Structure formats: C-alpha cells, structure tokens
Amino acid sequence: MKKIEAIIKPFKLDEVKDKLNEIGVHGLTVIEVKGFGRQKGHTELYRGTEYVVDFLPKIKLEVVVPNDMVENVVVAISESAQTGRIGDGKIFIVPVEEAMRIRTGERGDVAL
Numbered sequence: 001m002k003k004i005e006a007i008i009k010p011f012k013l014d015e016v017k018d019k020l021n022e023i024g025v026h027g028l029t030v031i032e033v034k035g036f037g038r039q040k041g042h043t044e045l046y047r048g049t050e051y052v053v054d055f056l057p058k059i060k061l062e063v064v065v066p067n068d069m070v071e072n073v074v075v076a077i078s079e080s081a082q083t084g085r086i087g088d089g090k091i092f093i094v095p096v097e098e099a100m101r102i103r104t105g106e107r108g109d110v111a112l
Contacts, residue, residue, distance in 0.1 A: 001096040006061045007089040008081040019080040029062040066109045
C-alpha cells in the first residue's frame with residue numbers, strides 16, 4: 001500500500017476528485033493548507049500599503065491505495081490538477097505498512 005499526498009490549487013479540487021472517482025478511488029482526505037514553493041507568494045496593495053502574501057492557500061489531498069493503483073492515481077491527479085502555470089503543486093508517495101478499518105477490524109488492502 002502507498003499513501004499519495006498531493007498539494008494542489010484549491011479551484012482544481014473538484015476536477016481531481018471526479019477523476020479519482022472515475023478510476024475507482026472512493027475515499028480521500030482533503031485538508032485546507034497554506035504554503036509556498038518556488039512561486040514565493042506575491043505582493044498586494046491594501047489601503048495604500050504594500051505587503052507580501054507569502055503563504056498561499058492550497059489543498060492537500062491524501063489517499064491510500066494498493067500498490068497496483070499508484071501509477072493510475074498519480075497520473076489522474078497530475079493531469080487533472082495541472083494548469084501549466086507556476087504553483088500547480090506536488091505529489092508525494094509514501095509507503096504504508098498497515099491499514100485497519102476500525103468498524104470491522106479488517107486489515108490490509110481490504111481495509112481500504
């Protein structure tokens with residue numbers, strides 16, 4: 001099993017969610033986060049004063065899938081989240097040792 005974490009632009013969430021649903025991913029976690037990478041934020045003007053906005057709003061998706069689904073999930077996220085502009089985000093893939101469904105006690109891939 002692998003945990004796939006993706007940082008994406010907020011307005012791309014519905015596209016990514018729909019694409020993941022199409023390929024058979026039925027559960028995911030969504031967290032509203034703030035951060036920056038190479039884009040380093042931007043400057044804004046408020047009441048005549050200029051200030052730097054360096055933490056930009058992003059969405060962090062987390063999904064755990066069996067090993068055989070990893071590549072399909074990564075492709076689905078990258079294709080549906082891409083705008084071609086700076087700040088599109090990142091995808092991280094992390095090994096997961098075990099999963100357990102609390103309600104039934106099932107473990108492993110069946111718990112997903």
